[in-house]
Amino acid sequence: MTAGLRPRVLLLAEAANPDWVSVPLVGWSLARALARVADVHLVTQVRNRDAILRAGLVEGVDFTAIDSEALARPLWKLGTFLTGGRGGWTIQQAVATISYPYFEHLVWQRFGKEICAGRYDVVHRITPLSPVQQSPIAAKCRRAGVPFVLGPINGGVPWPKGFQAEMAREREWLSQVRGLYRALPGRQGTLRADAILAGSRQTLREIPAAHHGRVIYLPENAVDPARFNTLARHNGPGPMRACFIGRLVPLKGVDMLISAAAPLLRSGRLALDIIGDGDQMPALRAQAAEFGAAVVFHGWQDHAQVQHIAARCQLLAFPSIREFGGGVVLEAMALGLAPIVVDYAGPTELVTDATGWKVPITGRAGVIAGLAARLAHCVDHPDEVAQKGQAALARVQALFTWDRKAAQILDIYRWVMTPDRPKPAPFGPG
Template identity: 30%
Template sequence: MTEPSSPAIRALLIAPHISRQSTGEGFVAFKWAEALSSKLALTVLALQSPTHDPLQDQLPEAKVVTWPDPKILVGKRFRAMVKPDWFFFAAKVKGYLAKNPEAFDIGHQIMPLAPRYASPFRHFKMPYVIGPLGGSLPTPAGFKSEMGKPVWYTRLRALDDLRLRFDPGLRQSYSGAALVAGVAPYVEEKLRSIPLQRYENILELGIDTLPELSPKPATGAGLKLLHVGRGVRTKGLREVIRAMAQLKDLSDISLTSAGEGEEIAFCKQEAARLGVADRVRFLGLIPRAEVDELYKEADIFVFPSFREPTGGVLYEAMGWGLPIIAAATGGPNWIVDDTTGLKVPVETPEQLARDVAEAIRTLATDPELRRSMGDAGRAKLAKEGFWDQKAAALVGHYRSVLGRSDGSPEDEK
């Protein structure tokens, strides 16, 4: 006689912005929700953008409850960082849960990424998960003289550590969580002043497919370096330009930059000053398909971002079989290992440029190392990067929190 299967886990996923038409956190939250909706009895609470398709249409396998996105008249960058709509959203979630206190087995606040938003779940007895959390990384002391004058609201990052130590709502949110997830080990260190019940590293990035590759030349001649990212100082493009100037004996190596921002103008001036302007292309903001072509054509991905919470472009580059040069800090220090790339310490701009140049030279003169690192990156993504795999692992964490048998398919739909 067949034993009756257990009912599916009733999970509540909350994030203010969830949409396949979003970028950044909103899109990542959508990918999590989409992958989880086939494995659980999933309910999603979010804000509905008036310019996006209805979220229920985007997530047909989930129950979706949305509220209109409030019209907060602030700059796009300010809203992305400070998230003033979180407080409106959290109040809506609290009201919804007050009316449905027994409706769910587990809650999950999957976004915002930054560890600075108290959770509405802390007011209820339901077990809950927060994360993956990331960010709040400081600027290395040796780089502060080159950072320029920050926009006033970016200085709010400096309050994160104080709030984690003294903000009662934030501390209660994390200490009360059955599980807090971080994008990399540095997050656990950030939360060291709070007595957590359980902590796990769960990278928030994922992939749908691995692209097909074209053969790369075995010689180091004409090697193509690629940097993809917003044109801001922390992405380390300035150090790559300076590294190029230290590789003039390898004059057939070129660099392409894809991304726009205030840093690009400075990097153009730096390339001209150092005499490498003829070896560097600045493409600015380009369509996604053109970025993929750059990955396809490149030989080495150089991304020494020194205040990077995760690094989605690293996943992209690894998917295209590129060896990585990254900074040994933040998210890249977790994503990139010794089999997939070369990591360089971050102390001063001069040191970082020098070490990036050495790493480029190492890979440029060793085609077998480039190939093996590229292969290892793709293997890493194939093993742990697909969204279905990541959702299955997350469901395993839910089961563990709830005391159900981990790895059993009984709790799935």
């Protein structure tokens, strides 16, 4: 690449979909942001094709859809069966260790000659985010002399002590032997990527020290300011409002939130908006029945409505006990809500003392007590809640937009393309 020109990048994002949430939305959002700073061609799985076409991209020009369904679909069904339809992240990732390499095999069939001929300056795998998934293309790119960038990768958060019952209900028994993935074929070739973006400090700790010279800490989540453009209402009439946004499943801790909030709900000093759905909904409704209109279950809502409901609140109460990234925390902060999170894994890396509160993860009783204390403090100090909400918004705008992330990754591209260029600094949220 000539100095000053935009790098030519082949983006591998098996999951990239503008109509979905979680990992597919991360893949899509980062790919679109990178397209504003580099000449990119997105390679994704065929299940995303229709949504990408609706978003205005041109197949064959802007993106290529790879049909790996012959293996991906039956294995996904197997994972769904093994988890009883509950999600079961660890089991699904274990199953994907078989199907994902097939996706990259098909990618190499389609693009291998172009990569070897120097058509691209960089090959970058964005998704899967899981570090369990190996990239056979990494070694092939190295032999072709084309830099390969991996990540951001994130995962491997152990189940916290005191929550064995939740682990069992989530069918996460396989997480106890997750470390076996280190013996997978292709792991060493994948770790020899020219740059590895570690999406969390937990993932950074899992990468052998011998590779740390090529590792850069960069959280994977960000927000699109155009999608989060409403501001929370602080110091208004009525009780303080807190919202929860996410799946209603055991690991999200909504039952602990309702228990912690109970005294404030009874006294009319706090109201809860619970946005989302899941198999815990009936039990949660029964738990909250005594509080009447003080607890509102909104079910699943489209993005615009989620933003509308959340912006009526002042707090995000998010007691998830095993969250890899915590994108919903950033989204709430982008609305000016002050977050209360459990001090564990992804969310704790996003929230500072200036922007919210963290609850020590000391078993169920400890989390409930910690949530109760912080909620009571917030109700008694609405001006402090407003101040932290404003600081949360400023933090997101400065550090956690997709364009900001794309600019950081552009520096990484230039680093791997220019051997004598200094290594970019890690993300430093403070």
